[in-house]
Amino acid sequence: MEEEKKYFNQIVKLLKPDIEELIESKQWHTLKEVLSTWYAPDITDLFMEIDPRDCVVILRLLPKELASDVFSELDSNMQENLLNYLTDEQVKSIILSLDPDDRTQLFEELPDSLTRRLINLLPPEESKEALQLLGYPENSIGRLMTPDYVAIKHYWTIEEAMEHIRKFGRDAETIDMLYIIDNHWHLLDDIPIRRLILAESNKSVQSIMDHHFVSVNAEMDQEEAAKVFEKYNLTALPVTDSEVHLLGIVTIDDIIDVIREENTEDFTKYSAVEADSVGLDFITKIKNVPFKKIIRARITWLFLLLIMDIITGGIIQGFESIIAKYVVLVTFLPVLVDTAGNAGSQSATLIIRALALGTVEMKDWIYLLGREFLIAGTLGVFMGLGISIMGFVRGNIFIAEVVVSAMIINVIIGSLIGVILPFIFMKFKKDPATASTPLITTLADIIGTGIYLLIATLMLK
Amino acid sequence: MEEEKKYFNQIVKLLKPDIEELIESKQWHTLKEVLSTWYAPDITDLFMEIDPRDCVVILRLLPKELASDVFSELDSNMQENLLNYLTDEQVKSIILSLDPDDRTQLFEELPDSLTRRLINLLPPEESKEALQLLGYPENSIGRLMTPDYVAIKHYWTIEEAMEHIRKFGRDAETIDMLYIIDNHWHLLDDIPIRRLILAESNKSVQSIMDHHFVSVNAEMDQEEAAKVFEKYNLTALPVTDSEVHLLGIVTIDDIIDVIREENTEDFTKYSAVEADSVGLDFITKIKNVPFKKIIRARITWLFLLLIMDIITGGIIQGFESIIAKYVVLVTFLPVLVDTAGNAGSQSATLIIRALALGTVEMKDWIYLLGREFLIAGTLGVFMGLGISIMGFVRGNIFIAEVVVSAMIINVIIGSLIGVILPFIFMKFKKDPATASTPLITTLADIIGTGIYLLIATLMLK
Numbered sequence: 001m002e003e004e005k006k007y008f009n010q011i012v013k014l015l016k017p018d019i020e021e022l023i024e025s026k027q028w029h030t031l032k033e034v035l036s037t038w039y040a041p042d043i044t045d046l047f048m049e050i051d052p053r054d055c056v057v058i059l060r061l062l063p064k065e066l067a068s069d070v071f072s073e074l075d076s077n078m079q080e081n082l083l084n085y086l087t088d089e090q091v092k093s094i095i096l097s098l099d100p101d102d103r104t105q106l107f108e109e110l111p112d113s114l115t116r117r118l119i120n121l122l123p124p125e126e127s128k129e130a131l132q133l134l135g136y137p138e139n140s141i142g143r144l145m146t147p148d149y150v151a152i153k154h155y156w157t158i159e160e161a162m163e164h165i166r167k168f169g170r171d172a173e174t175i176d177m178l179y180i181i182d183n184h185w186h187l188l189d190d191i192p193i194r195r196l197i198l199a200e201s202n203k204s205v206q207s208i209m210d211h212h213f214v215s216v217n218a219e220m221d222q223e224e225a226a227k228v229f230e231k232y233n234l235t236a237l238p239v240t241d242s243e244v245h246l247l248g249i250v251t252i253d254d255i256i257d258v259i260r261e262e263n264t265e266d267f268t269k270y271s272a273v274e275a276d277s278v279g280l281d282f283i284t285k286i287k288n289v290p291f292k293k294i295i296r297a298r299i300t301w302l303f304l305l306l307i308m309d310i311i312t313g314g315i316i317q318g319f320e321s322i323i324a325k326y327v328v329l330v331t332f333l334p335v336l337v338d339t340a341g342n343a344g345s346q347s348a349t350l351i352i353r354a355l356a357l358g359t360v361e362m363k364d365w366i367y368l369l370g371r372e373f374l375i376a377g378t379l380g381v382f383m384g385l386g387i388s389i390m391g392f393v394r395g396n397i398f399i400a401e402v403v404v405s406a407m408i409i410n411v412i413i414g415s416l417i418g419v420i421l422p423f424i425f426m427k428f429k430k431d432p433a434t435a436s437t438p439l440i441t442t443l444a445d446i447i448g449t450g451i452y453l454l455i456a457t458l459m460l461k
Numbered sequence: 462m463e464e465e466k467k468y469f470n471q472i473v474k475l476l477k478p479d480i481e482e483l484i485e486s487k488q489w490h491t492l493k494e495v496l497s498t499w500y501a502p503d504i505t506d507l508f509m510e511i512d513p514r515d516c517v518v519i520l521r522l523l524p525k526e527l528a529s530d531v532f533s534e535l536d537s538n539m540q541e542n543l544l545n546y547l548t549d550e551q552v553k554s555i556i557l558s559l560d561p562d563d564r565t566q567l568f569e570e571l572p573d574s575l576t577r578r579l580i581n582l583l584p585p586e587e588s589k590e591a592l593q594l595l596g597y598p599e600n601s602i603g604r605l606m607t608p609d610y611v612a613i614k615h616y617w618t619i620e621e622a623m624e625h626i627r628k629f630g631r632d633a634e635t636i637d638m639l640y641i642i643d644n645h646w647h648l649l650d651d652i653p654i655r656r657l658i659l660a661e662s663n664k665s666v667q668s669i670m671d672h673h674f675v676s677v678n679a680e681m682d683q684e685e686a687a688k689v690f691e692k693y694n695l696t697a698l699p700v701t702d703s704e705v706h707l708l709g710i711v712t713i714d715d716i717i718d719v720i721r722e723e724n725t726e727d728f729t730k731y732s733a734v735e736a737d738s739v740g741l742d743f744i745t746k747i748k749n750v751p752f753k754k755i756i757r758a759r760i761t762w763l764f765l766l767l768i769m770d771i772i773t774g775g776i777i778q779g780f781e782s783i784i785a786k787y788v789v790l791v792t793f794l795p796v797l798v799d800t801a802g803n804a805g806s807q808s809a810t811l812i813i814r815a816l817a818l819g820t821v822e823m824k825d826w827i828y829l830l831g832r833e834f835l836i837a838g839t840l841g842v843f844m845g846l847g848i849s850i851m852g853f854v855r856g857n858i859f860i861a862e863v864v865v866s867a868m869i870i871n872v873i874i875g876s877l878i879g880v881i882l883p884f885i886f887m888k889f890k891k892d893p894a895t896a897s898t899p900l901i902t903t904l905a906d907i908i909g910t911g912i913y914l915l916i917a918t919l920m921l922k
Contacts, residue, residue: 037673041692166659175655176637176696193654194636198627212498230721231502233714235637235696252713253694256720260691263724264814267731271810271898272803286815287825287832294836298807299843305803306847309796316792317855327785331777333794334906335770342733342766342899346759349732353725354747364748371748375755382760386767394778437732437898438803445795 019046023054032061040069047074048285056085059094068097076109083114092121099173101146101254104133108143141225142218144258145239145248148173151181152205154188159201165193173251177236180209187238187246189213215240218247222258227358229255266356269431270349272301272438301438308442312449319453322460328395329456332387332403337448339383339407340414341441347372347418348440352432355422365423369416376415380408402459406452413451414444480507484515493522501530508535509746517546520555529558537570544575553582560634562607562715565594569604602686603679605719606700606709609634612642613666615649620662626654634712638697641670648699648707650674676701679708683719688819690716727817730894731810733762762899769903773910780914783921789856790917793848793864798909800844800868801875802902808833808879809901813893816883826884830877837876841869863920867913874912875905 022031035043035058043062047055047070059067059082071079071094083091095103095118107115107130119127129147136142150172152161161178169175178196180189190213199208215238216225229237235252268274274297316323323329351368354360360368384404391400421435421443483492496504496519504523508516508531520528520543532540532555544552556564556579568576568591580588590608597603611633613622622639630636639657641650650670660669676699677686690698696713729735735758777784784790812829815821821829845865852861882896882904 037671039673039675039693041694162658169655169659175658193658194630197623197636197654197658198630210498212500214500230717232500233502235713252696256691256713256717259717259720260818263728264818267724267728267814268810270728270731271806273807273810286811286821287828291832291836294811295839298804298836299840302800302803302807302840302844303847306796306800306844309799310848310851312795313792313851313855316795317789320788323791324785324788327781328778330784330791330794331774333791334773334777334798334910335767337795338770338899338903338906339763339767341902342763343759345732345899346734346763349729349734350747350755353728357721357725360747367748371752375752375759378756379760379763383763383767386764387771390771390774394774437902438799438806441802441898441902442799445799449795 020050023050023058028057028061031058035061036063036066038066040066041073043070044073047078052078052081053085056082059086060090064093064097068094068102072098072102072106076106079106080110080114083110083118088121091118095122096126099146100129100133100148101144101173101250103130104143104145107134108138136218139222140218141216141220141222141239141250142247144222144250144254145218146173146251147248149177149179149236149238149246149249150175151179151185151246154180154182154206154209156205157201158196158199158203158205158208161196161205162201165196173249174236177249179238179246179249180205181246185245187213187215187240187244190215190238213238215244215246216250217242222255223262225250226255226258226262262356266352266431266433269433270352270436272305272436273297274300301436305438305442308446312442312445315446315450315453319457322453322457326395326399326456326460328399329402329453331394332391332399332406333449333452335387335390336403336406336410336452337445338441340410340444340448341437342414343376343379343411344414344416344418344440344444345437347376347415348422348435348437349418351419351422352435355426355432362423362426365420369419372415372419373412376412377408379415380411383411384408398460402452402456405459406448406455409451409455410444410448413447414440417443417447481511484511484519489518489522492519496522497524497527499527501527502534504531505534508539513539513542514546517543520547521551525554525558529555529563533559533563533567537567540567541571541575544571544579549582552579556582557584557587560607561590561594561609562605562634562711564591565604565606568595569599597679600683601679602677602681602683602700602711603708605683605711605715606679607634607712608709610638610640610697610699610707610710611636612640612646612707615641615643615667615670617666618662619657619660619664619666619669622657622666623662626657634710635697638710640699640707640710641666642707646706648674648676648701648705651676651699674699676705676707677711678703683716684723686711687716687719687723723817727813727892727894730892731813731897733766733897733899734758735761762897766899766903769907773903773906776907776911776914780918783914783918787856787860787917787921789860790863790914792855793852793867794910794913796848796851797864797867797871797913798906799902801871801905801909802898803875804837804840804872805875805877805879805901805905806898808837808876809883809896809898810879812880812883813896816887816893823884823887826881830880833876833880834873837873838869840876841872844872845869859921863913863917866920867909867916870912870916871905871909874908875901878904878908 059071119130122130133143133145148171150165150169152164165175176193177190178193179187180191181187189209189211191208195208214228214232216228218239218241229252237250238246239248239250240246351360384407387407388400388404391403418440421440422432425434426432523531580591583591594604594606609632611626611630613625626636637654638651639654640648641652642648650672651674652669656669675689675693677689679700679702690713698711699707700709700711701707812821845868848868849861849865852864879901882901883893886895887893
């Protein structure tokens with residue numbers, strides 16, 4: 001009922017409640033009939049909840065194309081698991097009916113030894129294609145490419161082009177966009193099929209071309225390509241080599257995955273979790289991520305930050321005499337260093353997100369640092385006023401003076417760290433999100449504690 | 462050169478360097494010829510860098526459709542700015558040539574008074590349509606909807622359908638997907654145009670239907686609809702009322718914006734910045750966000766957290782006597798509360814991201830809390846071992862015992878806060894990302910400080 005309210009999916013709505021019963025009573029024939037009318041992603045959802053051995057049986061029952069769609073939507077653990085239950089012949093049939101880009105992705109994610117076994121199962125042409133696609137750098141757009149597009153020669157007539165589409169369009173990943181090439185397979189234009197349909201059939205393809213297209217190089221980073229998709233509102237993008245030979249196309253569904261992955265990586269990295277190790281994605285339920293993987297993703301940063309915190313402790317030790325004299329100073333330590341850290345993490349977050357959206361450039365850093373000085377100064381004064389009363393209440397006017405001065409300086413320094421750190425990581429070709437909140441907080445701790453206790457020593461002499 | 466390496470855009474590559482010269486020397490005629498061959502987003506980029514008055518001149522020169530595409534890609538400040546330079550007649554012509562969904566978005570973002578003026582400029586039918594689209598709840602999919610789709614009657618022949626497309630397809634937002642309806646405008650199916658093209662023209666539309674479609678309700682939240690798009694790899698989705706009457710369609714380009722916005726909101730909120738107030742998007746350069754807006758977005762949370770930190774200070778004050786006796790205890794305060802906060806922010810980040818990706822459900826909370834106890838316990842022991850040496854070095858075996866016990870308990874408590882807080886916010890219909898790192902860190906401070914000093918008091922008696 002919940003699902004029905006969220007969206008209307010005719011097929012699943014009618015039948016989902018009965019499916020698990022059919023599986024339990026092993027009514028494979030009925031099951032085949034019912035599931036054959038489902039969408040692949042719904043069957044994938046089902047697979048996440050039932051016994052893998054039942055999945056294997058169902059996978060064998062389904063029409064070949066649907067089976068491979070279902071298979072390509074599964075997470076890589078599940079795929080590996082199922083492959084172990086299938087015979088070589090069955091594996092071959094599934095792999096062969098996958099789209100080339102989904103095949104590349106599968107090979108990418110499986111263990112090397114299994115990938116080699118699978119590639120060996122393929123016929124020569126497909127195996128060559130797979131090795132070629134895997135030859136592009138990791139995270140390059142070449143890895144997401146499919147060679148299943150419709151190419152049209154520029155000197156054909158509209159009628160000839162339509163004939164070609166009717167003949168070869170069935171296997172293409174999309175026929176919404178057609179790619180116009182010359183005899184050397186140079187990309188000349190891309191045109192939407194609507195323009196072909198709306199044109200008179202005896203005219204030439206040339207006559208409806210506008211030589212107006214965007215293409216990306218196969219070596220281009222996937223995140224960069226995602227920005228091109230967004231900027232030009234595209235649903236498919238041709239991929240070429242540096243001489244603008246058409247190599248393949250990339251479609252929007254793969255790009256959405258890239259955007260989500262990029263965001264997940266930024267988001268987790270920004271909290272000092274090694275995102276790659278956890279492997280959050282659309283399919284893997286968080287409760288199924290293995291214990292060990294989570295520990296591994298978290299412990300390195302926790303240890304690094306622990307060591308930095310020990311430095312802060314060392315600084316405090318250096319000021320032990322003033323603390324012993326004015327124990328009340330300790331009660332302001334948390335508010336001073338935390339506010340600095342919070343301000344710093346706020347400014348870092350704005351910079352990191354702007355870098356991801358492409359609305360800030362490397363050269364802006366000096367301007368932004370200057371502006372941050374003014375912003376943080378303003379915030380610092382407000383925070384200083386906020387804490388001043390407590391300085392009186394817990395201490396006296398001198399303590400209040402120390403605390404207010406330290407607050408203003410700390411907020412400024414914390415914020416400046418937050419602005420500059422993402423740029424520094426970027427400069428050294430690291431993800432700017434490595435400037436995580438915990439890292440900024442810890443740096444603010446070290447510097448903030450030092451400044452506070454130094455000010456106290458100087459002013460309370 | 463930089464840009465050329467990144468992607469190949471035939472038109473801009475050739476001419477960008479000369480454009481600014483043409484503008485400066487006011488060669489409007491040449492400019493019109495050149496820019497008419499450009500993509501709208503590239504002209505938008507150009508507009509961000511030149512004088513608004515030049516933009517107005519260029520906008521008037523461009524072909525109507527291109528002008529409205531350029532206009533719809535601009536940020537809302539710029540749009541408002543340009544509207545002020547144009548006459549009512551010019552404004553009307555631009556607004557009328559916008560796609561209905563872009564028009565809704567423009568009206569949404571402009572000040573109310575300006576929106577009213579613009580709606581009054583529209584002819585009765587368009588003005589009615591605009592008011593209708595604005596009638597859907599904010600952030601509902603209805604607001605992103607366009608009524609410009611191609612609807613096909615189920616009893617037509619393929620030939621009749623193609624004829625209809627040739628006649629009405631030109632104005633549709635997409636003809637890649639066709640929507641099959643009955644005489645009461647009930648949605649019966651959606652079929653890709655490829656199926657129509659590949660079918661024999663004398664067959665009926667009915668014969669190529671599979672009654673296999675996903676549609677969303679117009680009231681559905683945009684983020685939920687984005688998940689439907691992702692799950693089924695769609696490029697367009699029909700929108701219906703609760704009786705499955707077809708109201709319009711939503712296309713993938715608008716959905717990508719939704720995904721990016723959602724991620725920006727999560728990301729900034731998670732660092733205690735009020736995202737809405739900053740208004741980060743694809744177009745607004747971060748350096749152009751006004752000073753005041755940034756202060757406003759940051760100060761509320763900084764103040765709230767400051768007050769919570771004052772509580773931590775109060776707790777320390779309560780333990781002043783033990784601190785005065787063992788000043789060395791203070792040197793471990795940062796490492797203990799920070800590690801707890803860091804562990805908590807790590808666990809929160811995983812939960813929040815999994816909630817955004819839809820790979821965790823409300824009912825999982827109890828299981829995840831239990832597992833977190835084990836994970837955090839393990840991490841706590843490692844961290845305890847890490848800090849134990851410093852306990853000896855700075856203090857003695859008793860101090861070491863206090864610090865190690867406090868560390869283990871603090872990491873566990875910090876992590877549990879990180880797991881449970883996003884669920885609590887979710888339960889109360891707040892964005893789970895409100896469980897920000899600064900908030901978790903501050904809570905971990907309060908509790909961690911209390912526990913540490915309590916343990917110290919008990920064990921060092």
